[in-house]
Amino acid sequence: MSVYMIRGGNRLAGRLAVHGAKNAALPILAAAVVCGDSVIENCPRLTDISVAVEILGHLGCRAARQGDAIVTSREGGGDCRIPDRLMGAMRSSIVFLGGMIACHGCAELTLPGGCELGARPIDLHLSALGQMGAAIRESGGRLYCSAPRGLHGARIDLTFPSVGATENTIIAAATARGETVLTGAAREPEILDLIDFLRGCGARIRLERDGAIRVEGVEKLGGTRHRVIPDRIAAGTYLCAAAMTGGELLLEQVDPGHLASCLSVLGGAGCQVSVGPDWVRLTAPERLRGFGTIKTMPYPGFPTDMQSVMMAAAATARGSTVFVENIFESRYRHVPELRKLGADIVTEGRAAMVTGVERLTGADLCCTDLRGGAAVVLGALAARGQSTVTGLAHIDRGYDDFAGKLARLGADIQRIEGKERKEGTDEEDGWTGTG
Numbered sequence: 001m002s003v004y005m006i007r008g009g010n011r012l013a014g015r016l017a018v019h020g021a022k023n024a025a026l027p028i029l030a031a032a033v034v035c036g037d038s039v040i041e042n043c044p045r046l047t048d049i050s051v052a053v054e055i056l057g058h059l060g061c062r063a064a065r066q067g068d069a070i071v072t073s074r075e076g077g078g079d080c081r082i083p084d085r086l087m088g089a090m091r092s093s094i095v096f097l098g099g100m101i102a103c104h105g106c107a108e109l110t111l112p113g114g115c116e117l118g119a120r121p122i123d124l125h126l127s128a129l130g131q132m133g134a135a136i137r138e139s140g141g142r143l144y145c146s147a148p149r150g151l152h153g154a155r156i157d158l159t160f161p162s163v164g165a166t167e168n169t170i171i172a173a174a175t176a177r178g179e180t181v182l183t184g185a186a187r188e189p190e191i192l193d194l195i196d197f198l199r200g201c202g203a204r205i206r207l208e209r210d211g212a213i214r215v216e217g218v219e220k221l222g223g224t225r226h227r228v229i230p231d232r233i234a235a236g237t238y239l240c241a242a243a244m245t246g247g248e249l250l251l252e253q254v255d256p257g258h259l260a261s262c263l264s265v266l267g268g269a270g271c272q273v274s275v276g277p278d279w280v281r282l283t284a285p286e287r288l289r290g291f292g293t294i295k296t297m298p299y300p301g302f303p304t305d306m307q308s309v310m311m312a313a314a315a316t317a318r319g320s321t322v323f324v325e326n327i328f329e330s331r332y333r334h335v336p337e338l339r340k341l342g343a344d345i346v347t348e349g350r351a352a353m354v355t356g357v358e359r360l361t362g363a364d365l366c367c368t369d370l371r372g373g374a375a376v377v378l379g380a381l382a383a384r385g386q387s388t389v390t391g392l393a394h395i396d397r398g399y400d401d402f403a404g405k406l407a408r409l410g411a412d413i414q415r416i417e418g419k420e421r422k423e424g425t426d427e428e429d430g431w432t433g434t435g
């Protein structure tokens, strides 16, 4: 079992370049199934990205890392199936479905499992692809999809702006016959990045003023060279780490526009924030003020992926903060871990009330999910004394060299590698995979 040994209390200060966005790189890699040879730059070194590369191999698309890029080339052939192991390793494997049906005319998958944020249905994905002509049958936990005559355009209205369902629909529509008009779509920066990539490959996609996404299917897509946008959630995590330790951080290779809601909360809590075209500088006060109320919302609202790390920061602020989680039904699994550090947090349904305490104290902790795990590490960095953190496979899914980067900012954090597996499972660190 790998573990972080953390001695908390250090002020984090320095400069840091942010890696490419996991949640942009993953759908772009999924789209590579329907595109020509491409070079996808700024792909972060994360386990989720390795899983996506492996999936591409099964689907007849060779993908290999070259420096910070992943180079893809369609070799033809390939399978209509994603192995169960890869479906289970990463929830976002489901975003490959649209491209698989478009490219192969069929797909067979297990339902993505390992829900750790409450129910995460895929009804919107399936309904959209069904309206585009896919016949979808579910039996024994498996999905059987086919579209022998290909997919066609459709008018699709998403009842919730699901990020994954929007991505699946756009990828499927890019080479479908005729026009697809998608309303109620998500507009996260990662989706716009996927659209940029597909446009680079020759897709005809228009964003309407009213929020609709209009895709005119083309017969064949070419390839492109594309640079993935910076990871706004990783950026926000490092900003919170500096903010809650009274630190100072210059973040480079970021898009400050993508961080607006997070910067506004940190500014309101007493941090001095300045931004340039691709950088953010934050200087934190000795102790943050409580954040008031934070409600997670689809972009450009406050991101659900930042809720847990912002909660870690709220735990030592002067005053209280109320969180309302509107995106996922159960995204407070980090709360018991933060409580072990002495945080005063009470949850009720989708709400969490945090009363900042003057000091947290080190404890033995476990990552509960990717962003929850980052929150636990941040709590330990701000706490007095020693903490241990296990469950690091979660962190490895979304943060490239998390401990190394924090250490370079002055954190006393060390990773001890271990290889034991939990008895009776093939999971290291009790990891079941979400994302």
Ligand code: EPZ
Pocket: 022, 023, 024, 026, 092, 119, 120, 121, 122, 123, 124, 125, 126, 160, 161, 162, 163, 164, 165, 186, 304, 305, 327, 328, 329, 370, 371, 398, 434, 435
């Ligand atoms: C993406 O997940 C991200 N993952 C998540 O980041 C992020 O938290 C989430 O969007 C919201 O921003 C990736 O991009 C790989 P959704 P996704 O479909 O696509 C409901 C991280 O930490 N819903 O927008 O799975 C669903 O239950 C991860 O990096 C349906 O009801 O999110 C949820 O309540 C975690 N039916 C809400 O919509 C559906 O068919 C949002 O889900 C699909 C979704």
